Amino acid sequence: MQCMHHHDLGAASLVGPVPVKAGSMGTWTIIYKAGPLGLEQDGRVGVSWLFASDWGSPQTAEPTAPNYLTAHCRGRAGLEVRFDRKGYRRPWWPLVWIRVIDGYLEPGEEIEITLGDRTGGSPGQRAPAVVNPHGAFKVLVDYGGTGRWVELSPHLPVPVVAGKLARLSIQVPSLVRPGERFQALLRLEDELGNVAGGKEVEVAWWLAAGADQSRLRPLPEAACGNGKGKWKVLIPPEGLVRLDGLEISVPGLYHFCGRCADGLAAVSNPLLVTSEGESILWGDLHSQSSEALGLRPAVEQLEIARHISGLDFASLQGNDYDINSSEWAAIRKAVAEANRPGCFTAFLGYEWSGNTPGGGDHNVLYVDDDGELLRSGFWCTREEKNPGSNDGGHSGERASERAGGQVGCGSSGERDSGRSYYPITEVYNHLPPGRAMLIPHVGGRYANFAYHHHELEPLIEICSTWGYFEWFIFEALERQMKVGFTGGSDDHKGRPGLLSYASGIFSGPGGLTAVRGGECTRESLWQALSRRRCYATTGTRLIMDVEVAGGEMGSCVKSSSPVTVHCRVVGTAPIERLELRRGKELVAVYRPDPAGPTTSPATGSTTGPTAGRRWLRLSFAGIRPKKRYAALKWPVNLKLNGCAEPEAWLIGKDIKVSRCPDGVGGGSTDGRGCMSGSSSAAGGANQDGRKSYELFAYTVGIERSLWIPLLGEEASLEFSTPFINLTWPSGEGAGAEKEPNAWPAPVRSFIYENGIWAEVNASCWSGLPQAVALEATWSDPAPPGEHAYWVKAVQVDGHLAVASPVYVQIDPS
Template sequence: MSQPILTTTIEPASDVVAGSIGTWTLRFQAGEEGLPGNSTIRVGTDTDTDWGVPQFDDPGAAEYATVTAPGGVDVAARTVGVKGFQLEIGPSGLPGGGEISVVLGDTSGGGPGSRAQTFREQRRVFSVTIDHGQGVESIEESPELRIVGGEPVRLIVVVPSELPVGEPFRVLVKAEDAWGNASDGYRGTVRLNGDGVALENDTLSFTESDGGAGWIDGATGEQPGVVRLTASDEDAGLQGTSNPACVVEHVGEQRLFWADPHGGQLVDREKFAGFFEHARDVAGIQFAGFQRNADVLDEADLVTQQDVELQFHQPGRFIAIPGYEWSGKTWDGGHHNVYFRRHHQPIHRNAPAETPESVDESTELHHVRDLYDHYRGTDTIITPHVGGEHSDLKHHDPTLEPGVEIVSSHGAFEWMRRDALAHGYRLGFLGGSDSYTGRPGDDRPGHQQRRYSKAGLTGIYCEEVSLESFFEAMRARRFFATTGARIVAKADIQGHGIGSQFSTRDNPVIEVDVVGTAALESVELFRDEELLDRWDNAPAGNPNRVRVLWQGSSRQTSYSGIVWDGTIRVHGGRIADTGTLRFDSPRSHLVETTESLVRFHAWGCGYRMGVELDIEGDESTRVEVSVATQAITGPAYGGFGSSQPRRISLAPAERATLVGRLGELAETTRTIDLGVRDRQLDLGLAPVHGDCEAHCTFRDEQPRAGINPYWVRVVQVDQEMAWTSPIWVDWMARSDD
């Protein structure tokens, strides 16, 4: 048996807690024949890892890496993107048995070490390849680590959003760490309680096999109403409250389920099953799609994916939605998700963008128009979105496309919604993950530069948990998007629910029902882009709590976030307490807090985020906010700027200042429009936390002749949001109008 050309190991090889700081040594030992001069060793990985990127110039800083080689062997090192590095051996080569070591997070110069990735992973592979002048060779026994969830900081409780009185249901409890992972090492005992719910068993003791997430069976709603369950572990000081469950006497033809149609993708086919296990058993959703970019799928990947999709076809409990992502460039129509109502369907990919070979070159579809032509008239659904390349909505096929994704881990894209409405398309609004971490249904951005938001979700009204019912509901546009919170949202006009279209001569009366996961701030009714009316029970401002909000994106395309650096100064008063809103990315943090100022650094894209301050002062107390922004872009540096590699870049953008006194802010919120892509800064009073439910009746007294799309936007005080798909009303003016 021939000796391997290179042997690689990592120390320590023990489990790594997600997001922890440490030091790891990778060793590369040449085989008996050694490595010739000018050989290159490359180390990468198969996920969108946010492990700290090595640096070689500052021993006192984080991520300092050192390279050691035998005497007489010169080795150069450089990073490769943000996911790996390579070693370039000098002309003398590496003798047989010679060893090169790389210390990641070397602390000998005073640095703190290296930060591990923030998402858990059963097999975090340090994939090693060697180019020794005879082609590139993969090292089969590449080092691996197991990344586990850290200590829990909260309990997440998931219950069905709608159910009839007396129907048994299961309760999911997740012990969650600071990064959104299930806490693998949690062994506590959780107790449930909640008014209006009968519990056959109110206790769950976690074991190793639970992996930080477990189910309690046998709960039932005792009477109609909205119920919430509370979970607590008093010994560990943990607690959590469930999403609202709406218990009714009789459920209609459809009930609300939760989906992540664009759950994202993974590269290593051995991890595909774990993707769906997470969606079902950790996120507790009913539908999830694995949307692998078609231009990087090979035959073995595709076979594995489709086999796993069938394996997780579990009607009544969970459905893996068969499909893939057609990943054309924006000028070819942009990225689109493709879903099949049948399993093991052949895929038709775009022209290769990242790999040189196609699954089947003869079946490539080079433009989104070709995609439409091929699938028109089949059991297929297609949805546009903003991902690696945003969809160009000047292209649309109403027979195939029922919805558009407007929120994901990339951010919130109100401009995508506006674009769809401006074109007059009948597209509902979807939310999803679109991530590479294997956590569909509840993903977090971690320290990735290309992700700024936690995952969105789609609420979908289906007859049952089945693939057929999912397709029927999608085609009926009976769904709505959220920023990840399981907000219950319904709208109805003359018996027609969200996604419907009908004709009438009567003035539309819109009934809206919302049940939030937190106190509601606003419920707004829109006709197209016109704000028609709003919930009349919106909370008043808290006179002693000031809120600074900011929002917006850099451009109408992918990787379009904004970095906000700001200072809040208080004159003639004292800051007693400070809190943050939607600081989803760990890059977002409070830099400094004193009794007179707060400095913040925040990364976001599209959604509202901010800071709240308890201020001890009077009407004359002056609050001054100043910000400097940077626009996030994702330019390509290959060829003439049109191909890989792509790097996230920051460009200086708007600067602004805003001032208000507490007495003035009690009357109105001060706003400054920064002029581009919804970018704005608000200074006002934080709303009092009040009702979590809103039941509204709106009437359009002046409908327009023709098609009127009515939709609702919900905002909670924690800045979680929901957008209902429109109801399209074809209003026919009376002859005497």
């Protein structure tokens, strides 16, 4: 067989800003020059990039809108221009393709493909949000319109670098003993959370809440006292610094604060110094490297997890059918070398990715370095590599995708040898007892709980960049599964353990797992995870401890009724509420005293609205369970009485507000989530005097919220959607004598039906809550039987934490 070489089909070049600033808007033009064969009518030229790289989706319909795509021929041929989100092969799914529809290209004639054409008023093409030194465009040619693409080589490099310095981040452990030495990690970041270096930056930092500065000793070697009760540290051009040898001798709750010379400020996650309680270690057991569907090789992904994200433990979970034998060997080697007992724990693993009817997505973890890759199939694996690659191996693509000179010639299509393990019961039968673990999760394919192995599956993953899946918890508990809860990022972009930039199908902030009571070694963490001694968060380092009938989270205990539940939480933002559930049933909700402390523990100042002024907090969350793309669309009609106009509202991120069709104004939110645009001052007027507004948002199980100032005693709200409604006040107790200055009771509406999980909450406050530390005790008169008690903590910023259940057996008295 004679192979067609890429140089017969032409060459490609790139014009545009390189390197690319993360999240920027720009214009990039790919110039294709036909080779000696020219290009036939119906022939196509394509441009592809890695799915996880997250370029904005090109469009051809609106010249003034972002991501406008055009193509022009420097010849006589006519062109058809299209973009397919999954037009090419995994992992290079996104595909811009240009078809010759009238005529042909002579040798040497050119086609210009412009991403972000601004000539018609478009702001340009949105660049990827995450730093990626391996970014690249792949240019393809389908010479005769046969459907067979040939990849030109070399690829066009488009490395992505951080944007402008926008914020400071300070990260410390969650719990240390008095006198125990610990580290603080200071990062400079752009608006999207990328490490933003480039210059040396001086930071003043100090202990928060007015704590005695002498309690911090000794001074880190990189810091020096300035005689003002603060220290200074220089963050090098790399954008981060790790301060070792810190020590606090006096028990208490601490925060570190920092401020750069240009005014950027930060408050650390809470640090609890105590001789009591169990350790807290943070990890991300679910991210992808470029050996599968991610952007960064396994070695880099684990380095980022440890040194940039500051994780204590991590695991790589590439889809099984993406990984061939040599790539699996590379992953095993990277994990073994990254594992440093006492400092950082790396677990070997992969994602078993069988279809949902056969079990669905399960993360597989091994405690040892020699675990076997038990694939669900061989859809993408390739054993033999093309020897003709001349991209230097730096394009960021999987090794098996680095096709060079002779693409499509046969050898690259051969699959890895071996057998498949499908359905999931085949995996159950071949995993080593006690040395392997499965964690069902919701991702591309949700796990099917019709399959369950109680020994191999002590945990389920309940949140990730795909969203928060409370329905997953409900279903597991309905099936009497004794499982704990984990969170994982499912990061594909090279940011394991860091809050993700929500975009496209990855709309959630991520996920983390906190392990209680373990040491930073494989064996210790393994035992804690096996005993469900963990809780999940949506990516934030909230401190949480739950005790039920004397049992710690994850345990099984016996008790008489009533059951006593105690919860202690310290948030990274003020706590809005704590929820106690018995199985699916919502037993109790605890909110901090709305008239209570409003002082920030970090700054000592009041940062919320004026105390005594009433505010209505409206929040909503929802998701489409068991859907691959699960985001729930919220078209909301809001009718208000006795409330301030929208310019006085505090509007959460990604909520759009506008007037109703019969109103006189509209508006939107600015980048900080605050209302912008004076035209939004009034909504559509109703005959009863109420004003109407339209809200629009998407959610993936994480709350969106608004704070609305109340102007009088008779304020009211109606929240209406096609699938869920809420009225506040509820109307209960109508006709009863009203106490002066009485606070209307919180109202909650919830549905889980017709393929929708949705919740709306409305509550009245005297100001934005500021309490980051909260305790609650409940007494539940539970009926006889076994019950799963679990607690969810919700912060005002929407982040949440969920404790693994305590399973309580209540015998008849």
